[in-house]
Amino acid sequence: MLLLDAGKNLLAGLGRAAIFQIQEMGRIAIFFFKGFFLIFSFPLQPFKIIEQTYFIGMKSIFVICLTSTFTGMVLGLQGYYTLVKFGSEGMLGSAVALSLIREMGPVLTAIMVIGRAGSAMAAEIGIMRISEQIDALETMDINPLQFLVSPRIAASLVSFPLLTALFDVIGIYGGYLTGSVLLGIGKGIYFSRVESSVQMEDITGGFIKSIVFAIVVVTICCFRGYFTHTRTEGFGAKGVSFSTTSAVVVSSVLVLVTDYILTSFLL
């Protein structure tokens, strides 16, 4: 009897958790769509979008350059020692370019932006929530979603593909550094392989991924910050800390999960 009760309780708990997660996903989706459509509502926010693009995109350039250079170099190094075993080191350009454009570029760009800008979004909006600044916007008849979230969505949709493109290009040059400059593969062979192997679909697929990641990252980070006050784990500064942590962890995990789903459709 006790075992039956324990089983029932476990099932009920699982059911509750599942319902909560589905409701939360619904809330997140509504949050995104509201924020997205408000980009096109009056009053338009061009200056805020430019400001956020500068923050999310421009200010991430350095970290993207740094990580893409080393990612490309590692790919070049690892690729060379693997390909040389089969006597096909000339294919290094293809290996580096395809890995970067299809997978690593969009994923690593998203992860880097989460760390640099996503956490900042969650923390900033969270602090605004707990210090009643979002309530103040509402009392002034300013839509907080339009004021805070829409410009960030627009800026992310612009910044993520551009940063991904930058990551891809610099990563390919990183692979060239190790493959050609250090390990002696001819420059012409390396770049001709890049040119011949990369198809337009690969680039489009990479951009689709980066756009989806932009939506995931900006929505999760803004959503966590916006609803900081509803968190039960902690209030005030602790609540903001929980929101920021959860925004970073959840969006990073979701980037990897959606990457797998998208890859399985795009391949």
Next chain:
Amino acid sequence: MNSPLIQLKEIKKSFGDNHVLNGIDLSIYQGKVTTIIGKSGGGKSVLLKIIIGLIRPDSGSILFQGQPLLEMKKKKRSALKKKISYMFQGSALFDSMTVFENIALPLKETTSLPADRIRKRVNGKMEQLDLYMINNKYPSQLSGGMQKRVALARALVTDPEIVLFDEPTTGLDPIRKNAVHMMISDYQKKYGFTGVIVSHEIPDVFYLSQQIIMINEGKTLFQGTPEEIQQTSDPAIKEFIYGFEKETNGLVGIALPLQGEKRFEEKMAKLKHRQPAFSLVLLTLQNLDELNRKVSQNILRKIVLLIKNSLRTTDTCFRYKSNRIILILPNTNEYRARMTCFRLSNKINDREISETKQNPSLCFSLAAGVAEIKENSSLEQAITVAESRQNIICNFRAPNPEEEL
């Protein structure tokens, strides 16, 4: 008076088990300043947030010029919101914006005024509020008082028809406080806005307001003019506005019946969550009614002091009716409650009540009854049980002169 501009009917709001508003009814009239007073944590700020629509009430209705706010269409509600300004208790300034940007924000975002007119209006408002040379400063670089004035400037910059002030003078020095009061008063006369102020500044708000509303225990206790509230004979209102305890409750540190009832409810809620048992002790001073009022008050005060000294810090002692004192003893079963009564009677019997010396005819007794609280029993039921079990634990009478010799 004319028909009310804003009317709240039977507004209820709870946050979990905390019932903040238990059926508020009030009316706010156009062109008048209404001040809401009441104890801290009594739900005054929640009430303001309900009026402006930041918090949705659990039940009840809010009428704006007779039209229910909660049923209004979005467009209409938005148009109404444009007429209202709100000044937050904690200022709620945007900390990443300068003072100028903060004040200009509502104009920039909700009007189509050109930049130079916005600048002119913001500068004018800042000048009126003695906010000089701080245009480019950030809120964190300002003192608390200055932040309040910036928040006030932001609330008034749109020339609203209704302004809700949530404790506008908290944290200000007396000079600034008077300046803010004067400014609200002057502005109200000049522009004729309807003001709703939540404030503790008594009696200052009586000179500033045309209407006073007092809320207590989540209900409207009083609504009337400042003159009426000052002449009221209601002891609860007098106690609040004059800042002293009622004569009948002029006992050192003894809680009021309402506080006691609240404590009982808290303990009962914990009992429902399988917390340890608690007991109620009913102490009745018999024959006290026959004594002179002043003498009986003194006796009661002394006995309460003796009782309070022998209680634990978690125990609650409150007055119930004229001659009854109730003790709520957490984590105490009936046996331990009886032991508490026994110790109490020993302690009281050891002491001398001086009034008995001065009044040879004085003769009264203290009876005690114990009830261990069961789930779902009310305070009245517990009192009835304790009353049926009452025994006299102390007798007081004037010492016999012969015994003294």
